[in-house]
Amino acid sequence: MRSDKQSRTPMGLKIAAGAGLAFLHLPILLIFLYAFTTEDKSYQFPPPGLTLKWFAVTWNRPDVWEALGLSVRVASISTVVALVLGTLCAAAISQTRFFGREAISLLVILPIALPGIITGISLRSAFNLAEIPFSFWTIVLGHATFCVVVVYNNAVARFRRVSGSLIEASMDLGADGFQTFRHVILPNIGTALLAGGMLAFALSFDEVIVTTFTAGQQATLPIWMLEELVRPRQRPVTNVVAMVVVLVTFLPILAAYYLTRDGDQISGQGK
């Protein structure tokens, strides 16, 4: 049997797979490595020495804290907006039948399929036309466009599993709409919302393209990093911040994966 599980994988294939994974992940490890280097002018390999002093330097740089704070606030508020709108939209699409339902479903998902640069340019010109000054809130709005999709995609899949008769059963047993939402719907879609919310947070936290177009003078953390790379002051500081970004975005995605592993796949990681 050719498809026998016992048959050995050819050595060449193993090496190719290993090389592919190394290509994907070694650069990330290099970023981590340079966070500890003693040399701050160029990325010299191997680093002449290792030190932890850049962590202290980073800690004392107010511009890092400012950018980090802005990113956390933008990501949090975008996520909250996405949770509310995405859940409402998913409920409407999955629980009711109305004219134009498919079209709305498509329109909601579209922003994640659109290249970020298109979203960014169109939002920028829309803000200009409406003479809305660029601010914290324009960034939030830009991020919410794709965050809503992530929450919606996760919630809609779970909503489909909450059969209509569960809601009817709850009403039949005396619960009004709000009680039904609190006691039946929320517990059943809770983990999907949590997963969707974490993904939305992670997406917003490291977003660059849409942010460039919708931000005024503010720099979110990714934008700050971009600027640092062009005009570095203390180069390894950027690497330290990079490590933090990886941790802050990776942990929620990992958590989201484990939370929904038994149920639906997480939609929207590809953004």
Add this chain to the structure above:
Amino acid sequence: MPYAVSFQQVSRHFGSVRAVDAVDLEIEAGEFFAMLGPSGSGKTTCLRLIAGFEQPTSGHIEIFGETAEGVPPYRRNVNTVFQDYALFPHLNVADNVAYGLMIRGVGKAERTREAEAALEMVKLPGYGARKPGQLSGGQRQRVALARALVNKPKVLLLDEPLGALDLKLREQMQEELKVLQKALGITFVFVTHDQGEALSMADRIAVFNEGRIMQTGTPEEIYRRPKTRFVADFVGSSNVLSPQLTERLAGVAEWSSLRPEDIRLGSEGGHEASVTGTSFLGSATRLSLDVTGEKISVLLPSGARVPEQGESVRFSWDTSALHLMGPQA
């Protein structure tokens, strides 16, 4: 004493489909009432009208004398056992049963006690900690029943509750439901497409077809004296004889019904027919006869001699067995 449920000219239309069409219905308090009919006959829509999941397009519904139109399901003293049971997957059995009490604000200790009592009533004591996913179909059904009954509804609605169970379990549940209903004295309204189930359980039956009630009566009446061809055929597959054949056999030009088990085969007297098919049913044998082009089936008790296919036989019946339904049935 007002009726438990009364429908006055109730219609429910979905677009151009008349799911329920000008139905008049009276269900007595404390009775076990079955709504029987093929799928799409409007019986389930009637049940949903009583529960409050549907609102009538026109007509008037009363539940224990109170107007029901416009009253949402959560303000009706009516509970439902759903066809798919609709147990909450995130709650354990005890919390499922206690759900209605929790919503009404009953304290935790009393809730637990009442839920356990309800589980005992449906013969599932000690199952409270399990999740619905860990139960068999029959057990889930009992939980759904307990969850509805714990609220002490005035009317309990059952939507094909035994449909998903295997035959043996179904027969056992039929009996238990009947005992439970008599003990509690609650009005049960039971939807089914299984005529055997309706006949064996209900005090009265309404036979539905195409959104209308064809006949309402006791199982005996429905079975022995069907008013229309549809009822005669649907309830226990009676032989429906055309006016022509009835005239030849009994001298009256009306539609009539003749139950397969009321027909006897003999060697002399009666009428002649030829055997076109036989099928063995276990406790009996079903015989198909051809009588001048019309098909009649006969149920032979086991032990009787089964004639060969193509054999010519003579058949007869007691005069009272032939039920006339009028020229237009």
